[in-house]
Amino acid sequence: MGSGLWSTDVYTAAANYRAAHGKSAFDYSDSGARRAHPALDPRGVTVRESRDSAEHPLSTPIAVLFDVTGSMRGVPRVLQTKLPQLLGLLTRKRYATDPHILFGAVGDATCDQVPLQIGQFESDNRMDEDLARIVLEGGGGGQKTESYELAMYFMARHTSLDSLVKRGRRGYLFLIGDEMPYPRVSPSAVGRYIGDALPGPIATEQILAELRRSFDVYYLMPTAAGWGGDKEILARWRSLLGQNVLELDDLDAVCETIALTVGLGEDAIDLDAGLADLVGAGSTHHGTVGKALAPLHRGTVARGPLAVSDAASGNERL
Template structure:
């Protein structure tokens, strides 16, 4: 629900303890592999659930940010990168003023045609609970080899099973980032929606229709890591381009995924004037200059497609000496 507060000191303490004790942040994944009992964590189960981003006394102007990543095959490194850079992501969003009150949801996507746990969705959180949610994800590493994953199931959930005060109260869109190197299926299947989410649909819904529905309430981007199994595929890239145009971000190094998310939000919020000023902001938050450069490259086409912002004239207006009857000033 996003009612707690982020503590960078507490997060760093957690990370330090994990390093000292050689413990993984993905404790549930470790548990599943140790026991052989493959089932979704109760708190990541989307069946019959709504995920909510709500204002509170601590966060009066909350902004919902959802990150859903493919956990099949070669994409398994992405959640680990997100977890290790979570502190820096929060630091640049809050300390550099991109978003004063971010509430972040993490989720995982697989292939409902062959995976045991193809959809995992956490809650919108403002504090260390978002790190906890990452630790509850099972990194299945499956997929069926057909260069498709059921991203459309994640889009369906975000379109119809999320509520955000930023949009509902203030008309401010939330943010959705999906991350993956394969194509979505052409439509969401009714049987999969019923089995995994609990809704009863009369008809299949096309992926195009779901994207349009999501875009009504979210600034939606899809990130494709290009050095994974299918990330460099022209066919994969073209499919996503038909859905999202310049909001498809080609990332040459998945280690720069947090930088890419932060810069995209900064551009949309208008708190980052342009990519030209991004380097200093990111380095001030502790990001690696190389990763920042990769993120800036991924966002170049999107940044160029944005309308230019009119210059703001500053200074003191001269005193008004006289007004004519028709309202003109002299």
């Protein structure tokens, strides 16, 4: 997937149509859906693909998966309203060549009806359509864990990226949430929601190591979320991802944060230049974004190409 071109005019026309007919941008969920839309159901999916094309010969895969339990269920609504800004920064500012964006959602496989939803990598207005199909279940188990490791499993074993195969370039994966992953991937959850047969559980650390062969992985925690700022949760994610754990004081800055993180990873900008771009674009979130990305600014970002013949070797973030 990943053909076609994004049009802000098409996005605006769709928004105007919904407003005129009293429809929500998340009409599938708001109409009472309690199972994954067929377009986002991961069960039986072989791979979600990010493919080069004549329109997009140098694709950059970007996956954004958000927790839709409890207080986090509002995140997709913010993303949907800010989507033109995200695409504008990535393309007009040339932070990434030919971005392909996949949206998905994470819940709790121990108690939710829809614990995993995964869209397609898209480069046009179909990404907005995928967002609109997400079920905002708002469940969760009431503890500090959700099934992020199930999402990691799918993205590690059920994606195929031309950027990696052809150019040795990993994609970007952003997990947005306020809780911890479970300590291991459950074979029963994988069987039920993805359809794979696993011989036994997989430690979260192990599946994350596998995932990082294909993606640079980031965890964004909104500080105003239910568990925002929780020290135990932050310590767990930092043990997994190090400096790639970003705290976000204002959820409205999520798209700018994602865009600048990609720009830094692609060596298209430095942080000061990116923040200046936000000011120039009229964004009021440069302070929030600068604070969130300070850990990356302090670290050294090294993102050279992988050997195309060895996708398991890696450029590391130091």
